[in-house]
Amino acid sequence: MADSRETFVVNAFVTGWPVKHSRSPLIHGHWLKQLGIAGSYRAEPVAEDAFAAFIQSLKDGSSSYRGGNVTIPHKERACALADRPDELAEELGAANTLWMEEGRLHATNTDGHGFTANLDHQHAGWDKADRAVVFGAGGASRAVVQSLRDRGLSEIYVVNRTVSRAQELADRFGAKVTAHPTEALAEVMTGAGLFVNTTSLGMDGSEAPRIDFTRLATGAVVTDIVYVPLKTPLLLQAEQQGFATVDGLGMLLHQATPGFEKWFGRRPTVDDALRNLVIADM
Numbered sequence: 001m002a003d004s005r006e007t008f009v010v011n012a013f014v015t016g017w018p019v020k021h022s023r024s025p026l027i028h029g030h031w032l033k034q035l036g037i038a039g040s041y042r043a044e045p046v047a048e049d050a051f052a053a054f055i056q057s058l059k060d061g062s063s064s065y066r067g068g069n070v071t072i073p074h075k076e077r078a079c080a081l082a083d084r085p086d087e088l089a090e091e092l093g094a095a096n097t098l099w100m101e102e103g104r105l106h107a108t109n110t111d112g113h114g115f116t117a118n119l120d121h122q123h124a125g126w127d128k129a130d131r132a133v134v135f136g137a138g139g140a141s142r143a144v145v146q147s148l149r150d151r152g153l154s155e156i157y158v159v160n161r162t163v164s165r166a167q168e169l170a171d172r173f174g175a176k177v178t179a180h181p182t183e184a185l186a187e188v189m190t191g192a193g194l195f196v197n198t199t200s201l202g203m204d205g206s207e208a209p210r211i212d213f214t215r216l217a218t219g220a221v222v223t224d225i226v227y228v229p230l231k232t233p234l235l236l237q238a239e240q241q242g243f244a245t246v247d248g249l250g251m252l253l254h255q256a257t258p259g260f261e262k263w264f265g266r267r268p269t270v271d272d273a274l275r276n277l278v279i280a281d282m
């Protein structure tokens with residue numbers, strides 16, 4: 001007799017255009033296996049002109065997916081098209097995590113969570129810093145600035161080559177956030193407890209400027225959201241100058257945990273096995 005019990009399989013996706021370089025299938029695949037969950041997580045390449053139809057298929061239930069991750073170039077439209085973007089996504093105007101709940105498409109942005117959870121994991125106490133210097137004012141910087149503000153840091157100095165972009169962040173995130181030109185870098189770094197690189201400088205072996213970190217507060221932490229290479233030129237410089245550093249790989253791993261929990265119902269952990277798996281794939 002055939003077994004009448006049906007195995008209920010939850011499917012999740014990562015969509016972008018292109019999406020083949022995404023490490024998310026590796027990360028979620030590891031957790032599915034580790035937790036023994038009968039689910040799937042797949043890369044779904046979706047071009048810009050097909051994205052609205054892809055979202056509609058989630059909403060009307062014709063898709064087999066419960067939810068998924070969204071990456072470049074769809075993050076802004078994912079937020080706009082969701083029925084229930086949360087406050088984080090609304091303020092950023094961008095979402096990276098979607099899930100269906102009670103017939104509605106919900107959206108959030110977990111990049112800021114990934115950023116702070118990585119620091120918590122690798123350098124507990126980092127948030128005692130009063131002042132942070134955030135270098136760069138692009139899309140990645142927004143989530144970092146939002147999460148630092150929400151964590152209660154009293155001053156967040158955004159330093160950018162194009163100062164008007166830093167000013168946009170200051171206008172969006174409130175009085176604790178101020179904008180500064182690159183020429184003011186040395187001045188604003190003096191006494192700061194946290195330095196974050198959110199630019200692509202140093203990525204994939206590209207050149208990075210020399211930065212004098214010695215003006216930072218004693219015990220300050222330097223972190224980079226770039227994780228290829230793991231030790232970026234800026235992190236190497238900071239180490240040589242005697243500062244603690246935190247690499248950016250953990251941000252990628254931690255930003256994935258809230259989505260996994262929404263789709264598959266279990267909170268996964270970021271462990272060394274996962275970290276080593278992703279490093280071996282780099």
Ligand code: ATR
Nearest residue numbers: 136137138139140141160161162165198199200201
């Ligand atoms: P992302 O969304 O990944 O953050 P982005 O929006 O292109 O990418 O932003 C890249 C950031 O790196 C910006 O802050 C950019 O400075 P500008 O706003 O002045 O363009 C910064 N950046 C990139 N290349 C740079 C360079 N050679 N020198 C200084 N800053 C640079």
